[in-house]
Amino acid sequence: MMPGLKAGFELNARLEADSEPLMWLGLCELRIMNDSRWPWLILVPQRPGIEEVHDLTPLDQAMLTFECNTVAQALKKSTDCTKINTGALGNIVRQLHVHVIARSEGDAGWPGPVWGYGMREPYKRSDLHGFCEKIRSALQ
Amino acid sequence: MMPGLKAGFELNARLEADSEPLMWLGLCELRIMNDSRWPWLILVPQRPGIEEVHDLTPLDQAMLTFECNTVAQALKKSTDCTKINTGALGNIVRQLHVHVIARSEGDAGWPGPVWGYGMREPYKRSDLHGFCEKIRSALQ
Known part of the structure; x- marks a missing residue:
């Protein structure tokens, strides 16, 4: 098995399509x-x-809890955001997944929630890689 | 001090206005x-x-984590809902608070989030008391 791969676990297809892999934590795929x-x-x-x-x-x-809070702290530190929003909804994608989002005053939809707000705007590849690197180094 | 009252803690005025006290858990006011x-x-x-x-x-x-999950389980059991939604946003009320909401297919705003959806519809007092009793007995 690949490192980090857990027996019997398969990532939901919609989660896979809408997000990109960053790293494996002890329990979670980030x-x-x-x-x-x-x-x-x-x-x-x-x-x-x-x-x-x-x-x-x-x-x-x-x-x-430990992994969410570690990730939240790294995200807050690396973005200098106003507020972390966390949520586990799953009304559409039932596979358990926890959102950790950096919110800042005046961002899209502020102060409302991000879920269901407008249309997803994919990153340019270079911006995505830059963000990944920023989070990886904040987690080290 | 009153039982359950923690030194230096004061409930945010907006939380107090929009919600009703149910009980004290070890850490949290529910x-x-x-x-x-x-x-x-x-x-x-x-x-x-x-x-x-x-x-x-x-x-x-x-x-x-323990208290949220205990409450989520009680809420799911007593409402027979489709999905629990949990979230800690705090973009408007900054005092840390965690939402645990029972969602069911076809409810208001389904499958979107509850936050920011339409206007709050207060309970009739008798319905509020009934709901409180249901949750209290599910938590015992």
Whole structure:
């Protein structure tokens, strides 16, 4: 198996299409939403068949909290945003995934939520790579 | 001090106006959003001056995870909803608070997020009390 690959786990096709892989954490696959309107990361716990956080084992719940908060801190530090928004909705994509988004006053849709707001605006490849590098180095 | 009251903690005025107290958990004040469109609970960690989950101590982060997941499970069980939505946004009210909302196919705004959707529709007092009792007994 590839490093970081967990038995039986397959990434939802829509998550795969809308976001790009960044790195594997202990529990989660960390991905970048391919939407240049906001710095937006997604954590997907690599467990098959899980829809709700409370369906994870207690240890996985603790791991998810740790990983989300580490990522949130790195995102806040590297973007100097006003506020981190986190959410686990899953009304459309049922596979459990947690959004961690850097919000700043005056950004698209501020102060409303990002979900369902307008159309996704994909990054230019060079901007996407730059953002990936920024997050990777903030996480080290 | 009153039971459950934590030193230096004061509930944000807007949270107080929009929601009703339900009970105190170990860390959080559990409140019900006074909006009858969705079964909607709010957990407010009783710590002064905290805006982001990652600003809590590691122990408080673990407590918050535990309390959110306990509440989510109780809400799912008592409403038989399609999906739990959780989120910590705080773009308007900066005091850290976590939303736990029961969503069902075809509810107001489905499958979009609840935040920023239309106008709040307060409960009739008897319905609010009924909902409170349902949640209290699901948490026991």
